[in-house]
Amino acid sequence: MTSRRRRCARSNRWQATSRRCATETLTVFIEQAVPWGVVPEMSMETSPVPPPHGPAEQFTAGRRAAAAALAAAGSIERTVPRARDGRPLFPQGFAGSISHTGRLAIAAVVPGAETVGVDIEPTVMTPRVAAFFLREQERRLLLAPIGHYTARDLFAAKEAAFKAMNHIGTLGEFLFWQIDLSQSDGALIATYRGESVPLWIRSEADLSFAVAIRRGGSWDGRSRRTH
DSSP states (O other): OOOHHHHHHHSSSSSSHHHHHHHHHHHHHHHSSSSSTTTOOOOEEEOOOOOOOHHHHHHHHHHHHHHHHHHTTTOOOOOOOOOOOOOOOOOOTTEEEEOOSEEEEEEEETTTTTTTEEEEEEEOOOOHHHHHHHHHHHHHHHHHTTTTTTTTHHHHHHHHHHHTTTOGGGGGGGGGGGEEEEEEEEEEEEETHHHEEEEEEEEEETEEEEEEEEESSSOOOOEEOOO
16 A cells, blocks of 8 residues: 555546546545454455546446455355346355445445445535435534544445445335444444444445444444544
């Protein structure tokens, strides 16, 4: 990782190289989101979104990242079709999720997990938007100055949790903002109708990234925010 950053620092005067370095820097940022000792079996891969950075390019980059993550996780099947509702259908036994910005797609795969959700979010959230998707208690306890999160962090967290919990058939249809976020012993937990999933959040000035991983049975990990 260090050599990657140094190489980018030396070559940022070239426009094409700068774009590649920006992607590499973002990749390093995402790679640091989840403590690998907590989820050692997780495979996380990225793929740049080529110009003109539209929906078709984003979709292709997301599937390319998913195929790479599945390969790294040991899956023979690496095709991820789309369900009727738009969800990516990962091979059985290889729970996964895809997210993207206009420049970078990411996919995470956790073999043996029940569900996985990822979200990457570059958009700044206004107080009005935050008031829509966050409950009063979430704003009071999780946002600064009492909490350690930004509104964009919590938006990404709810999106990632929604992707993970939307695969739980007993919950029926629901919207991402209906999920409750709370902290327990420093861990961020998403809850809806008695089901819960832990979250990890990685945050910097211009980007928030969240991962939600639900395993079968009990969960002993801790969800943390890293800077």
